Amino acid sequence: MTETEQHLRIELAACYRIFDMLGWSELIYNHITVKIPGDDEHFLINPYGLHYSEVCASNLVKVDVDGRVIDDTPYKVNPAGMLIHSAIHKARPDLHCISHLHTTAGMAVACQQRGLRTDNFYSVLLHNQVAYHDFEGLTVSPDEKQRLVANLGDKQQLILRNHGLLSGGSTLAEMFQNTWALQRACEIQVAADNTGQALISIDDDIANRSEELLRVQRSGMAVGELEFAAFKRKLDAQDTSYKL
Ligand SMILES: [Zn+2]
Secondary structure (H helix, E strand, O other): OOHHHHHHHHHHHHHHHHHHHOOOOEOOEOEEEEEEOOOOOEEEEOOOOOOHHHOOHHHOEEEEOOOOEOOOOOOOOOHHHHHHHHHHHHHOOOOOEEEEEOOHHHHHHHOOOOOOOOOOOOHHHHOOOEEEEOOOOOOOOOOHHHHHHHHHOOOOEEEEOOOEEEEEEOOHHHHHHHHHHHHHHHHHHHHHHHOOOOOOOOOHHHHHOHHHHHHHHHOOOOOOHHHHHHHHHHHHHHOOHHHO
16 A cells, blocks of 8 residues: 555545544445555545444545445445535546535425525635536436546535535545535525525625635645534544554
């Protein structure tokens, strides 16, 4: 195993534990994947059957973009998860990391006809950045891959209608930040809708300036680096068994 792969295994295992810490795990389902740099187009995924809190560097499973397990491992991978992640890793080499969530807020917004509205502080920052994919049932049919990839287009954020959320990033930290941003925007939309009060819309002019305003706020920092590092420190203070 290369040093790069070992490093990615530790980073990805930390990410699974952090997702769980944030309440984003779903029984033994859902996935976060990271591509291993190189010509082999291999990526790492969680072993099917383990809870996010049990994922560690050594039990992550290495698979190829067609979903075949490369490792000598006792674990299997989840066919539905493999389909989504392998399709996107294959079609979008710029997205090194992908997450998929079944959070209550994410699924609730995915069920709404208008999807994510740009009427809250976080959702307006995602103006024009979210793609949508219509529901086709459990994602186990290979012919859904092309529609999934076509619907994602060149975006990093995808709402799977009636289903859940998907976020990608060029690094693990960027994927983490994108996941957090989409999840948080959905949480606020659901909470605002639950007040039953009339909501204040946000002008298109402001929504259209979101990208520019975000650039100013980030002032050249790599997306998500500070945020992911902060959560890793929080995790390390509690439990470092993810490194095993
Ligand atoms: Zn799903």
